Amino acid sequence: MAVINFSALAIPDDSTFEEVFKTRCEIGWSEATLHLPKAGYKVYLVLDETQVLFKNGNSSPKCKSSGFWELVKYFLSDAHHNVRVLMFAAYGSRVERSSLATPIHFEKQIVLGSDKLNFSHAEVVEYVTKWFKGVDGLSSPEMEAFCANVEELTGGHVGLCTTVIHALNEVYASRGKSVIDLPSPAEWIRMLQSGSLYRTNDNALFEAMTSTRAVEVLKDLKSDELDRLERIAYGADPHCDAVFVEQCLRTGILVETERQLVFSSPVMWRLFVRMRVGQTVRALHVPKTLPEMIA
Numbered sequence: 508m509a510v511i512n513f514s515a516l517a518i519p520d521d522s523t524f525e526e527v528f529k530t531r532c533e534i535g536w537s538e539a540t541l542h543l544p545k546a547g548y549k550v551y552l553v554l555d556e557t558q559v560l561f562k563n564g565n566s567s568p569k570c571k572s573s574g575f576w577e578l579v580k581y582f583l584s585d586a587h588h589n590v591r592v593l594m595f596a597a598y599g600s601r602v603e604r605s606s607l608a609t610p611i612h613f614e615k616q617i618v619l620g621s622d623k624l625n626f627s628h629a630e631v632v633e634y635v636t637k638w639f640k641g642v643d644g645l646s647s648p649e650m651e652a653f654c655a656n657v658e659e660l661t662g663g664h665v666g667l668c669t670t671v672i673h674a675l676n677e678v679y680a681s682r683g684k685s686v687i688d689l690p691s692p693a694e695w696i697r698m699l700q701s702g703s704l705y706r707t708n709d710n711a712l713f714e715a716m717t718s719t720r721a722v723e724v725l726k727d728l729k730s731d732e733l734d735r736l737e738r739i740a741y742g743a744d745p746h747c748d749a750v751f752v753e754q755c756l757r758t759g760i761l762v763e764t765e766r767q768l769v770f771s772s773p774v775m776w777r778l779f780v781r782m783r784v785g786q787t788v789r790a791l792h793v794p795k796t797l798p799e800m801i802a
Contacts, residue, residue, distance in 0.1 A: 509543055510551045515559035515572075524560070524572040540578055544589035557594040561609055576610045583611075597720060621721070621759040621771060625663035628654070639672050640679045641695060649692040656699040662772035666721045671699070674715045678704050716774045724758045725778055736760070737783060739768060 511532050518527045525536040532539070543550050560572040582588050626634065632654050636642055645653055661667035675698065682688045690698070698704050702713035716722060728736065735751050739761070745752045745768055752768065755761040762771045770776040 508549045508551070509539070510553065511539055512553045512555070514555040516556045518559060518572075522571070524575045536574065540590055548589065550590045552590065552592045554592065554594045557596040561596070573610075580611045583613075620756065620762055621664065624665060626658075626665055626668055627663070628658065631658050631663060631668060634668060635672065638676075640676045641689060644689060645692050645695075649696075652696055653692070653699070656696055660699055660702075660773060661716075662774075664721060664772045666719055667716055667772060667774060670716050670719055671712065674704060674712050681705075713774065713777070717778050721759060722772070722775055722778060725760055725775060725782070728760075733779075733782060736779070740770070740779070 511534070513528060513532055515524075517531050518524060528539075529535050539550060539552070560575065578590075579592055582590055582592060632650075635650070635654055635657065642650070657668060657671055661671060675695065678698070679689065682690065698712060701708075702711075703709045704711040717726075732751065735748055736755065739745055739748065739752060739755075752761070755768075756763065759771050760775060761768050770779065
């Protein structure tokens with residue numbers, strides 16, 4: 508088995524895909540996709556930032572990548588070929604990006620939205636255990652509550668989980684090395700629930716999450732587009748604005764679950780609400796009864 512990772516951002520405008528692939532991966536394109544498979548190797552090619560190779564409207568892709576797309580097209584027609592290609596692409600919602608498309612057609616069932624790449628509960632626990640510096644201070648029940656709050660805040664989105672843990676680790680580093688100075692388990696959980704890290708209502712965690720590319724695409728929408736998104740969010744027939752809905756799905760603002768359109772993560776929804784109604788102080792507890800809502 509051979510696994511080859513490559514980012515399309517490494518391709519200059521005046522170079523071909525094959526030229527840069529050989530330089531970066533230290534193996535020729537033909538050797539990786541023809542010779543190795545013929546020798547019995549299963550080759551997994553992981554291509555990041557594939558949108559660089561997308562075409563814009565009726566124009567050709569920005570980079571000279573016809574060889575890559577021709578081979579991908581061949582792989583699609585031959586399921587028994589020993590090459591597997593996994594492509595990651597990020598869209599923006601600006602006008603100049605809205606017409607981006609692959610030069611070849613992919614069936615819907617082999618294209619995954621960002622929601623299909625989310626962490627499972629077990630993966631959230633594994634990630635927290637491995638990367639959160641304050642994990643040793645959490646008991647088993649506290650660890651369960653901590654991970655549940657990470658999931659609730661991020662929706663399991665991999666990039667947002669990474670951002671949250673990085674932000675909490677910065678708090679950990681700022682508190683010094685003494686255990687006495689470190690936040691208690693209850694404080695860590697309160698940070699996740701309130702979105703504030705250093706002082707009450709500083710919204711530092713929320714701001715860190717909304718500055719990520721995964722969420723920032725929402726800020727690119729114009730006022731009339733936010734109006735349309737609001738109508739869709741509150742149950743308007745998505746077929747009446749199918750092109751815009753498709754744009755929101757492609758950019759990761761919305762995801763489709765059981766024929767229902769929802770925001771891709773809780774933080775995306777919270778940012779949308781703030782953009783529409785202004786800043787609100789987040790409650791630590793969700794009211795479950797009418798008296799609690801009125802109180």
